[in-house]
Amino acid sequence: MPLPDRVTAARRHLDRHLFPDPPPSQSSAARWEVAGLVAALLALAVFLQIARIGWTGSLDSLWAEDGSIYLQGALTHGFFDAITSEYNGYLVLVPRLIGEVGAAFGLGDAAAAMAIASGLVVALCGLAVWFATAGHIASRLLRGALAALTVFSAVGGVETVVSAANVPWSMLVAVFWLLLWRPRTYTGAALAGAFIAATALSTPGTLFFLPLAALRAFTVRDGRDLTIVGSYFGANLIQGIAIVRSEYEQVEPIWSADAWDVLLQRVVDGTAFGLRLGGELWALLGWPFLTVLTLAFVVALAAGLWRTTPSVRWLAGLAIPIAVAMFLFSIYQRAVATPMLWLPDVWNDSAGRYAVVPVMLLLSVILAMVDRSWRGRGWGDRRAWAGLAVVTIVLASALVSLPARNLAARGTPPWSVSLEDAEQTCAADPESSTVFPISPPGFAFELPCSTVLASSDADPRR
Numbered sequence: 175m176p177l178p179d180r181v182t183a184a185r186r187h188l189d190r191h192l193f194p195d196p197p198p199s200q201s202s203a204a205r206w207e208v209a210g211l212v213a214a215l216l217a218l219a220v221f222l223q224i225a226r227i228g229w230t231g232s233l234d235s236l237w238a239e240d241g242s243i244y245l246q247g248a249l250t251h252g253f254f255d256a257i258t259s260e261y262n263g264y265l266v267l268v269p270r271l272i273g274e275v276g277a278a279f280g281l282g283d284a285a286a287a288m289a290i291a292s293g294l295v296v297a298l299c300g301l302a303v304w305f306a307t308a309g310h311i312a313s314r315l316l317r318g319a320l321a322a323l324t325v326f327s328a329v330g331g332v333e334t335v336v337s338a339a340n341v342p343w344s345m346l347v348a349v350f351w352l353l354l355w356r357p358r359t360y361t362g363a364a365l366a367g368a369f370i371a372a373t374a375l376s377t378p379g380t381l382f383f384l385p386l387a388a389l390r391a392f393t394v395r396d397g398r399d400l401t402i403v404g405s406y407f408g409a410n411l412i413q414g415i416a417i418v419r420s421e422y423e424q425v426e427p428i429w430s431a432d433a434w435d436v437l438l439q440r441v442v443d444g445t446a447f448g449l450r451l452g453g454e455l456w457a458l459l460g461w462p463f464l465t466v467l468t469l470a471f472v473v474a475l476a477a478g479l480w481r482t483t484p485s486v487r488w489l490a491g492l493a494i495p496i497a498v499a500m501f502l503f504s505i506y507q508r509a510v511a512t513p514m515l516w517l518p519d520v521w522n523d524s525a526g527r528y529a530v531v532p533v534m535l536l537l538s539v540i541l542a543m544v545d546r547s548w549r550g551r552g553w554g555d556r557r558a559w560a561g562l563a564v565v566t567i568v569l570a571s572a573l574v575s576l577p578a579r580n581l582a583a584r585g586t587p588p589w590s591v592s593l594e595d596a597e598q599t600c601a602a603d604p605e606s607s608t609v610f611p612i613s614p615p616g617f618a619f620e621l622p623c624s625t626v627l628a629s630s631d632a633d634p635r636r
Contacts, residue, residue, distance in 0.1 A: 188393045192488040195356045196308035212301065219297035219325050220290060226326065227335040231585040231613075233286040239339040240292075241612040242619035244273030245284055249625050263422035265413055267375040268295060268345065272338035281629045285589040289336040296341060299348040300325035302369060305362070306351035307538075310489060311545045319569055320541050323534065324348065328448030328572035329440065330530045331523030332580045342377035343530040349373045350493070350535065353386050353406065356398075363398035367405035374409035378417060379531070381410060382500045386492050428509035433502055436514045439521075440529040441501055442468050445536045446567070448575030449529075453521030460518055478543045486546055490539045497532035504528045537568065583614045600626045 175183070203211075224232045236245065239261070247256045247270060257270045275291045276284035300321040311317045324347050327334055334340040349370050357363045374380040383406075391403045443452035443464060455463055479490055505511045510525045544564055589612070596608040600623035608626060611618045 185393050187484075188389060188488075189395075191483075191485040192389060192492075193354060193356055193393055194309040194485065196305075196358065197312065216294065216297045216301065219300060220293035223293040223296065223325065223336050224289060226579075227332065227584060228579040228581065230588060231332075231579060231581055232289045232336045234588045234590050235585045236285050236288070236589050236610075236612040237333065237337045237339065237584060238612070238614065238617050239269070240273070240276075240288055240337055241610065242617055244269050244338050245276045245288065246273075246619045246621065248273040248277035249621060249629060260416055260420050260422060263417055263420040263424055264378050265375050265416045266342075266377070268341055268372055269338040269376060272341065277629070281593055281626065282590075288338055292336045292338045292341050296325055296336075296344045298369075299344040302348035302366070303351050305357075306348070306355035306366070307542075309356060310354065310485060310542050313545050316541045316545050316565065319565060320534075320538060323537060323568075323572055326572065327530050327534070328450075328575035329444040329526055329533045331449055331526035332584045333523075334527050334530060335584075340527050342373060342379065343527050345369070345373040346377065346379045346531045347534045349380055350383060350386070350496075350531075351538070353383055353390050353402065354489075355402075357402075360398055360401070363401040367401040370402065371405040371409035374406065374413055378413055379500065379504075380406065380413075382496050382503075385496075389492075424507075425509050427507050428511070429506050430511040432515045433505055433511040435516075436505060436511050437498070437501060438464055438468055439516045440514060440526070441497070441532045441536070442471055444529050444533045445540075446471065447571040449523055449526060450575035451571050452575075453516065453523075456516055457519050457521050475539075478540075478547075482543050482546050486539070486542050489542055493535040493539050497535040501528060501532040540564065540568070586613060586615055587611050596621070596626055599623070 243261055244266075247259060251259065253274060256274060257267060258265070259270065260266070261269075272288050272291045272295070276288040279287040303324045304317055304321040307317050307320060311320065324344060327344070330340070330343070334343065352366045352370055355366060357366055370380070387403065387406045390399070391407075394400055394403055439452075439456060440449075443456060446452065446467060447455060475490075479487055505514060505525070505528055508525070508528070510528070513524045514522075514528070516522065592610045592612065596610055599608045600606070604623050604627060607620055607622045609618050609620050
């Protein structure tokens, strides 16, 4: 077969199996009704995220870099300087914009404003996953489950909930699916492109999706595809230039054999049972449990892929290697394999953010596989019930892992108490500066009193 014909055949194969057009919308609702439903679901998602961490831990608390980097930067630098400044050697656009939201509401409401803004971005990630998975997952139940798991991660731990610093992890999950999406309208393509660009300008993690983006570029058909592909490569080019030019001294990477154990504990166990339940099962049963679980996971995945469709095999062929590579490289590059390791009879949620994307990619493959086994089958078919059992286990395990309240780490000290102490200090000496202790205990940042007094209700004559 001539080379041009082979290229055309390859493009058609990818169009059919990896980048399928989503099915036509079957909804008869008016646009205003759909918009109202979407707004209500987004509001509910934000509310539930805040409730998950507790009111004190979310609305009256600043977590680590949320205060010491993003809010402080928004308050002490101009808007342009703040949003273009690097952190850890790369651009962090969306977290810095969330810091700007906090600064715009003043110090008194900064913590609550940043929590709500962070929750809204994560809720939008779930919405993006809902739309972008339509071509690969026909079942609304399964698409809804995947969107919900994107919003309410069962493996991230207390650090990832309504935190500006950790919003990009949820955004990465959405970007993976947006690169697979064939939007029906140019508006959808523009929104997808903007989301992809914003994510790439917030984390270098999008570089792990390069194989997927290259295949998408190979199959470009029209301006909608060009918008998505161009946004990915253009924003990553800017991020790459920023990384190369950065003078930030990175943490020295450390490779440890513990990484393989951590991969099984955090990703395999986390995919099946979530952080909390999976951790408790590890503490109770240890390596015999995890060994059996890993073998069962690998065998079930291999058997499922053997019997499934080319579409799911393509999805798995991209998602699984990306998940493993992203997890291992991240914990190596940040030297956190040993702190993340679960010792016998005990588990922890240290650095749980690094498991969020790998676990969600594996769950994407599993739910897509279940969806294919459901298509054209009634509820009486045993394969349908087997798929329902898988979904039930995953969702039940995730629900058990959802409570994430830990006031000792998230909420101590309360932001209102830190602000009150700072206002008293600045009222006594307006020319000085003051320190704001934040969560987790040991983190703090400093602001000049002129900024504190200008951004709060403190009275310098008090």
